[in-house]
Amino acid sequence: MVRKIAVNVARLVIAMTFILSGFVKAVDPLGTQYKIVDYLKAMQLGTFVPDFLTLTASVLLSAVEFGLGICMLFAIRRRLVSLLALCMMIPMTALTLWLAVANPVTDCGCFGDAVTLTNWQTFTKNVVLLGCVAIVRYRPLDMMRFVSKTNQWIVTNYSMLFIFAVSAWSLYDLPQFDFRPYHVGTNILKGMEIPEGAEMPTFETTYLMEKDGKRQTFDIDHYPDSTWTLIEANTRQLTKGYEPPIHDFYINDIETGEDITMQLLEQKGYLFLLVTPHLGSADDSQFDRINELYEYSRDHGYRFYGLTASDEKAIGQWRDMTGAEYTFCQSDETVLKTIIRSNPGLLLLKDGTIVRKWSHNNLPQLDEEQANKSLEQLDIGHLPKDTTPRKILDIVLWYMLPLFLLTIADRLWAWSKWMKRKEETNKIFKLLRKKKMRKKIVAGNWKMNLNLQDGVALAKELNEALAADKPNCDVIICTPFIHLASVAQVLDANVIGLGAENCADKEKGAYTGEVSAEMVKSTGAQYVILGHSERRQYYSETPEILKEKVQLALKNGLKVIFCIGETLEEREANKQNEVVKAELEGSVFNLSEEEFRNIVIAYEPIWAIGTGKTATAEQAEEIHAYIRSIVAEKYGATVADDTTILYGGSCKASNAPELFAKPDIDGGLIGGASLKCADFKGIIDAWKK
Template sequence: MNKTKSISVNACRALLALTFIFSGFVKAIDPLGSQYKIAEYLEAVQLSAYVPDWAQLMLAVGLSAVEFTLGVLLLLAIRRRLASKVTLAFMAVMTAVTLWLTVSDPIQDCGCFGDAIRLTNTQTFLKNVVLLSASIVLTRWPLYQVRFISKTNQWIAFYFTIAFILTASLLSLYHLPIFDFRPYHIGQNIKKGMEIPKGAKQTVYKTTFICEKNGVTKEFTEDNYPYDDSTWVFKDTHQEILEQGYEPPIHDFSITDQQTGDDLTDSILTRDGYTFLLIAPVLERADDSNFGEIDAVYEYAKENGYGFYGLTASTDKAVKHWRDITGAEYPFYTTDGTTLKTVIRSNPGLVLLYKGTIINKWSHNDLPQQDELNAPLSLIETGREPEDRTWTKIVLIIVCYVFPLAFLIAADRIWSWTRWVRKREEWLRQKEDWLKQKEQSNRLYQLLKRKRQMRKKIVAGNWKMNETLQEGVALAKEINESLKAEKPNCDVVICTPFIHLASVAQVLDSSLVGLGAENCADKEKGAYTGEVSAAMVKSTGAQYVILGHSERRQYYGETAEILKEKVRLALANGLKVIFCCGETLEEREAEKQNEVVKAELDGSVFNLTAEEWKSIILAYEPIWAIGTGKTATSDQAQEMLAYIRSIVAEKYGKEVAEETSILYGGSCKASNAPELFAKPDIDGGLIGGASLKAADFKGIIDAWKK
């Protein structure tokens, strides 16, 4: 079952990661194209007037960077829980948006893959449903994702990825997109791109004419249009596609002289020789900082007999303003604004044609300089179509991003492996030394064996926040009676909520069952509303108190210093302390369990004197096994308790360590207690849920008789 989950989760993770990386990258390297698409969405919901262009551009760059980075986080399993939740939220929003697009159809192309891949709205919605399902699987079982980088070094990959994708966006914004997926790429003949092959399926349209007569508006088709009735006044028309036919890559390119109404498309595209097109979709917002370089290119074109035309979708007023501020003398013609934005991602940008074929493109930041234009275009590099550098760019991306990331992963894996080897060797060396010492002195071995037999065996119940007062008293009575009938072979302790202590103390036979609290305050007394001091706990008749439980550390922020003070006050009031320690699942997977446990003991109890230590009972509770149904194997538990005993020995000596009772806690049940308690270093259990039923608790206690 776990293997199936692992395969499913990692397959979903790979699908999401690769989709996000590709989608984020193709949009990140075309930030203006992404901005134009965001503008379409804003227009569809009538919000474009409220979001300025610079905010749209920042949103475009930011969303692309987030999508790409999220894909890399999923691919490398970085911050698995957080990345999975963010992915689910992202896909939920995107699926809702594409459902709206599918139903309402306000935009023809959602732009999820930029211009690289175009999907219909229905295809995009179905794609998002699949990705949403994959993100649900990922969120349900995030820890089944296989890590490639240890937690220690994940931040390097994270920040390196953000720096890379933002740099790619800024370079594409300042110059032109790194890869050009649009039909107006270098090498494309615009006229040929508009041709429809012979025999290609034609698109079938339905044209509706709206006319008015005597205040009555009526719609007509081409079949019933009232050609013979001039009293009907034409008002408007609209078309809808009944059957989609072949659509050429370029289908919306036209050049019109607004002054004369003439269509100049053919004359410019079939012009012999070179033609410069200055593309400025919106002249009002065009960058005029390089107008001197534009004028220099125009003068060069005029001197060599090349065409030079400005194309814009702006009004005559905007053209006049441009001429006033730049002194431009070249003619301006009208072309659809969306088409111009597709031709080149720069406002303005320069396109060089040769007999209608796009030879080169330049952003307004990269215009040809005068020293480059020192001869006719046919004789210089500027007039030749540049070599296809697609593979060069791919290799550059691999060298600048993929190789460093791969090197980081390899170095991290080697570092983690050598660290594990060193720790393993150290552990084996310590174990070997201990075994040698054990073998060298049979007398010491016999002493240690007797100490093991003398060590107190304990089963302690931790009721946590369960049972009302009446239920708690009844449960205590039931436990007490069951132990009266059959004497236990170990010490038994029940630790109850504060309100139970005094009442439960009255129904327990203290020779059979000890009583403990689940916590006490780190203050002796005073104005600390809601707190219960160690002295108060002692006054109820309790002899024990649990301190350092992971739930207190996790939910109530108990630190080592706070616990240190609690331990001091508990001991000062004659209470025996059951002190808990243990690691999380992530710490266990990172093989940090030893250092975590040692740090918890160092910070709170290893400051005690040898005399004070006699009142300490340790409880190892792997946090990943508390209340989860998961249990550490008996070998895992033995290994950890042996390690804990070894560090107690380092601090207080072997004899004290052998006299210290160390309990195991974490989904301990009657079924697995005999196997656990049979291990030489496990002296009993700290029992949670199973202590709330007398029969289950008794079953664990009886494990000491097996």
């Protein structure tokens, strides 16, 4: 009990961590891509891996983490999932140890921007997770399932569809959850404030400039004149101190180099900022709509600026390509990527507060009536109504609620199945069900006995005796081939069924001495015995041969009495269960459910056939119950309950009542005792006792 509790607690810790980590990465795949690029740069591999590969890796990483978390939560493919989790955590723990020691990247990004951990905190977290994974991997089957095995595919497929949809939507539009300092509703000025008395960090901004083919770096105090061309600007922190949420945001006038950040943010009213970290890789498919918004802002007196980290050459190319008339300003590339996950993306600020964000795929489109209204009169001029609680509710309704309902329905179904199993283990119920549903059969196997005249005479005698004293079960006699046609003429098919003792494994052809299933059927027989131990032993009939015989018999409309059973050596080695299972799997478990319903199973302990030895009623019931259970595993409980299983092993009138009283014994396949009318009828009459 303690072990199972430990495994399931560890499983839940892993599941919740992986789900959270995978989801926040899927919500912000570009942010995860930027972090992957940081890792590659730290490993000196940044120039070798193209952007599409890092973005693909970002999406796949989030899907793998989320998928493993869901599978761990619902205990799906427990052995495989625990192994995959271990294979993932070992290199991840080693990687975070390197991060903690070398500190090439300040934030591992394992929870995106939702939760920021130091590298040592990340390493500690991974050590704990690795320990949890090791516990789960040691005893994966101790994880309790929340959804049955048959319904697990719904959970995995739905979860993968959901997480890929989240990533796709976040790439097309914007992340549904914005954990960064520049989320909608943030006042940038307040985000930059430093409390009174706080220790101040220091930063240095440098500018790479070019003039007459010569490049030189300047700081803000030595910014050159306008004859120099700005190549790029970089800001780095010199000393640590209190770091406000927004600490590296700036807007520089490209022409003068002047910092106009406060000038723009402190002015009252609306401000459009078109954010394009790299103009060379910016999507230009919506430039017409951008220009329309610029014209709208100009007509209504709103300020509109482009922010970029690109140089003046790239800005000129953008203007030539799009016809842009708005002013461009310089800002830090990393900051711009942090502000909005779109290139380009559009921000609307009012009094320094971010009111709206749009990706280039979802820019607002104003009709003629809206274009004549001010932003105060339009919805886009106000904070959106889709608050974080509303977004969380959407996630619950679209993902968690369906899975919760599936789990409840599945557990109710599992409970009803458990109740049904409990009910069916009740001996009284099983007896009643058996008597109601399954056929009771006593079948005689004459083997190689009786000439034609004696066989016909015995058939007549049996027919008269049973016609006069109706049996409480179905009766079948299986005779040698030579008797079939003649015996069929003297039997009343409503009283006694007729069967053959064998048939060929070939349909027709040059097989001297063989009798096909079609020939057997043509005599008037309805049954055929296949797989008898004597055929297996003396004529080397293999499971493959018997499989062919069964198929041909069923094809020709014969019902099959299929024999299985173990030798004395196998019984003494306690291998009887695996023997009978292998014989069924080898020859009849390939059948469809509809075909299998024409199979009658006859269990014959080989050590009790013709030896005078008989399995005790308890031994016979035990193996019959096992046979029924493996039929249930293959075809379901309903088919198993309907399958007639006969006992064949020195069954006599004296022991038949005790054997037939067992709930899983549905009659007998009788050998020597079927050659005399009185003996055979004594066994048949056991069903009346």
